[in-house]
Amino acid sequence: MTRPRRVLWLDASAGIAGDMVLAALVDAGADRDEVSRVVGAVAPEVRIAWEGTTRAGLRGLRAIVSAEGSVPNRSVAGIRGVLDSDELPEAVRELASRVFDRIVAAESAVHGMPPESVHLHEVGGWDSIADIVGACAALTMLDIDEVVVSPIAVGSGHVRAAHGVLSVPVPGVTELLRGWEISSGGDGELATPTGAALAVTLAERQGHVPTGRLVAVGVGAGTRDRPDRANVVRALVLEVTASDVDSGGASMLDEIACTVDDLDPRVWPTVLTRLLDGGALDAWLVPALMKKGRPAHVLHVLCRPEDTARLGSFVLEETSSLGYRVTRVDRIALERAWVDVFVEGEGVQVKLAIRDGMVLRVVAEFDDAVAAATRLDRPVRDVLESAVQAAAERGIVAGAPVPDDARAERSPGTPA
Template structure:
């Protein structure tokens, strides 16, 4: 499992995060190719090394290559992304980021979401920053991303809406439920940067326990004396924790709704999209509604700060007219990953652990399914081989955690 922790203690902007992901190993040509296919002839991505204070960093500069750019509101950007050839996870992430921006702007200005015109964040360079960062995160194969408390800045800044206090209202709206601090003078966090953090990350906190693989530094356009203006990304493999009776449970929310009038072929896409948007889990239960009509209950398990985003998506993506919400406590085993070889190919084994001992060892289904398809073998056969390989490697209930 590959985890990325974003250090936004100096602030965050779309180009800074993109630069950090590229500096951490994402392929610039992959990002350029997808941008060229999405907005052909409009932008170019220049990637180079700069210094900010005493630190070396990568600057990702999006440059216009068109005389004029079409005006794009939220509905137009959504159609552009939905019909694109972006990798599925990158496309869903970009849609989630712009949906968050639309919701924030709608709330701040008191308009309907569909009527939002983004101004700064609807410009061609912000589209490139958002899509570029989502493609870069997908290219790095990140399974989970978390972020430090975010520096927002202070003072005032001139925008398309006039002179506004820092943090600007859209940034504060996007910061709801997340730890933040002022961090210094000026605008340190932009709406695009904050929306990327909300759309890509699953939580906030200090650097988690991990085996560090690599780091990346992304520079902004400003060079601030005495404070390196960079976003830092740390990539690595999580180190399993030691959950025990003394650990407090996670407080999560469950969103539910009953649906009896939707094409069932849509459900797999809805469930996957909820996971991409940060849900801890999403599932369906067959039910029988009034008048004997067969239906489904959609359940979504999520952190409280994501409830609004996921609720809005459920209302938009399904035919329901309302969503129930309740608070639950979750007691979970710590989890980590180990690897085995099956048919000369790597397969990940998900480990549930407690007190440095394995409680469960389960082959990752996506790895097994991909291997079965590539070798044209029965899925059952590859799954059984993966279980046997895990057992042979000592990855079984009661065994010590590797490297623990």
């Protein structure tokens, strides 16, 4: 059966910065030479030195980034050009671009200007680019399925920046951490824009250390050595099984909702389909009765927090709603796997719900059943039942062990 899910917990209780996240992930097991090579592929001017050190008496690893000269073009388009390089592995390129887009969106909101017009100061330097690319590369090397971050310490007081003296947390950080749990945690700037962007982009939710088997620990040290608190980010890698999920593991998601009473009902199927195609985890309608007895529908969209603004914008564009509500929710999900069965020679994928390594439920995939029923000229109901029976003939029933050929992802097509 599939390996346990690997969950990364980032401890940001002492603050978070890009170089600290990078160092913590390398200290947790990512190949430092490969990380340096990936960064150097898009930024040949950059060098990363790795230095063992202590913070408040605790061991840690520092990532010291140095560069020859400055980024030639600090515009949004210029830095996107660096991150879009074909020299980056596709997964790293996609993830690093998402982190950068979060920074751009935050700066756009802070300065009240279009994203493409934003001028990047501190976060436009080679060091920030190296931190983002390096951290994303290190994360992919660790083969992580989910990232959880603790409440984030942001600091207090004032700091001097390109726009003068600013209160801590600085505006870019507050915009990035909107909707996330924060604390002061001490004096000074404890959370930088790059660190905050990495946290909210990589992490699916916030919480305490998940239940699971601890397999690796990384400690990334910051620049300052404070006597009252170790200036570090810790990265804990855990292997989590289905039984661990039942013990309280959850994914932090957003639920978008709006009530609509004046949309042509023929449009709703297209709206739901496009939301799902656009990255929504689920989308559904609930009938409602509004004031003055008007019939209506409540649209619900379940999505990852990083997709909320984009999908919310889609809701406003594709429906007649004048706004929407967002609620942060926890989702508890059973482990799932898929196997292939055949009904009169037509392949159908069967989904297994799994708990404690045992099959809890067996369900045929509806779209596969429809396709098979069309080719066989049989009722869909019959094909659904026959697929489950075919699985049972292989011993795949509730209470049975998960079969060896079960896979963690559904295949895009029907079995051949």
